[in-house]
Amino acid sequence: MTGDTAAEPDRSVLLDIYRRANLIYQADEKFRTMIMGGQLQIIYYSPRGQEILSAALMAALNPDDYLVTTYRGVHDQLAKGIPPRDLWAEFAGKKTGTCKGKGGPMHITHPETGVMVTTGIVGSGLPIANGLALASQLEGDGKVTVVCFGDAASNIGAFHESLNMAQIWKLPVIFVCQNNLYGEHTPQAMSTGAKELIDRAPGYGIKGVQVNGNDAFAMYQAASEAAARARAGEGPTFIEAKTFRFFGHLLGDDSHYIPKEEMAAAKLADPIPGYRKALLERQVSEAELDAIDAEIAEVVAEAAAHALASDYPDTDEIRIDVLGMEIAA
């Protein structure tokens, strides 16, 4: 694992990570409350437990760097900077959403913040990320493409084709495996012959880094180094970031397939309070963090209210955006 050598990031970066992580944390809590309370009827893949990973990763990127993520992507999308009200409205299927309500939670796109594709198909983001990176390489625009996926995606063909292609073409892409140790209900050891996912990297000649994704400092460093390599034309990096998910595959899943001790240990190491504690140890005041939390609470409340108050799309939208030309009524 990396994370012990570089100087710590600036205070402003640390607070930036805190802000992003707690936006995810509070938004997730609000989503779950509203879904369980019947105010929102959606399939929901909670990112609870993976907030710090995303926050530190996105803080290491430039705003115009590209992101491709998956159905469990709300942490990535918020951390990348999508305005919460636009994201909430999309989750609610409203016309004010990022995609006019046509994509929904599993298909968020927001090019202004570099969120180019969210896919509901395991592993499918990787080949597309290569294409974004190829465009950047040809354009010479200095952008980096990050693609996030879970541990289970490392067992699908697209993963292997993509790592290979990225390496032979030295594409400016970072493959971030958010390894939460379970693919749906199946533990890694049951689905994967390789002992560690990082062991796959050498098979493609690709630079691999294994990191504790729940450690903001280590994650930020790994992402920063990978981004610097990509921008320098040195090619792709595969980051295996270890993490855990507290609410199963999708909301309502009781995680019966996860040993109780494993879940308890993971919750004991909850990265959200852990990171707060780390900041307090670094002379950031309670009051400062509380103020950020309060500000985020307002943003989340406003975003949720906006989503509920917004209108559904007009039914004519069914004929628009199918092709470039509107489909005749």
Added chain:
Amino acid sequence: MNAETPVKAKKINFAQAINLAMDEAMAADKRVILLGEDIADGQGGGVFTATKGLSTKYGVARVRSTPISEQAIVGAAVGAAIVGYRPVAEIMLMNFITVAMDQVVNHAAKLRFMSGGQTSVPLTIRTATGAGVGFGGQHSDMLEAWFAHVPGLKVVTASNPADAKGLLLACIQDDDPCIFIENTASYGVSGPAPEPGYVVPLGKATVAREGSDVTVIGYGAVIGHALAVAKEMEADGVSVEVIDLRTIAPYDEAAVLASVGKTKRAVVVHEAVRKFGVGAEISALIHEHLFDELKAPVQRVGSAYAPVPFSPALEKAYLYSRDDIAAAIHKTMGR
């Protein structure tokens, strides 16, 4: 194309026409890039030489030979397309698209809609197929109906080299993902050369031959056979109109209905397996709109319900034939 051969009579074959379209597109727009197996000159300029010379002219950064990784090829093309590139991905043979269907169906076709119009996918997939050359079951299928049934995709094929050039150029310039189907057996077939800059608009059929008794609707290599049958039928006193769809999806419904509205009889022909083929859709459209005017039920001609066989004897039995087209026409004429 048969009756109006230009005076200059400069000839070009399908492979040259396809090459010409990409050459013109690449010269005009640096965002046009090519991806595919063995497509650069170092690897032979494409297995059917359709990309020959292009990597030498435009460089291997823009004309990239890829690993044999169809998902990675199409995925990379999708990714580059959503940020403004116009990739042309060569999937050597149409059956190989099956391993990249996720990228084609779930991503290329849907990203425009699912993003609420924020990301379009101006991608062209060129792919060759067709029976009659002894490639057997996994290198010959005509799968156009699969793609035509996916909202968001355009499906295009040409019946002659000039159209191949004009349609492929239109695909590359189009803002939607296009599947451009080439016929394996036809790369060496020649026809009149198009003028420079020749583009054929997508979604528009053409009347390949005018007639008054029956309309034959088809696309691709079918058109040559249909024209030959039509000529033979002239002697029998049957006047056959031939409609070349050129774009299979979305197809030119108005042109089909206008022609059949005139002739009151129709035969739809394709090489793909007859059952559940494009012919079923077109036949249904005609019946829905013109049922009361039709003088006979619409006939469909296609290949047998079987995998493409290897043995020449079986392959012949599998494929639709000119005799099938003639028999279907006679049936609509009540003979």
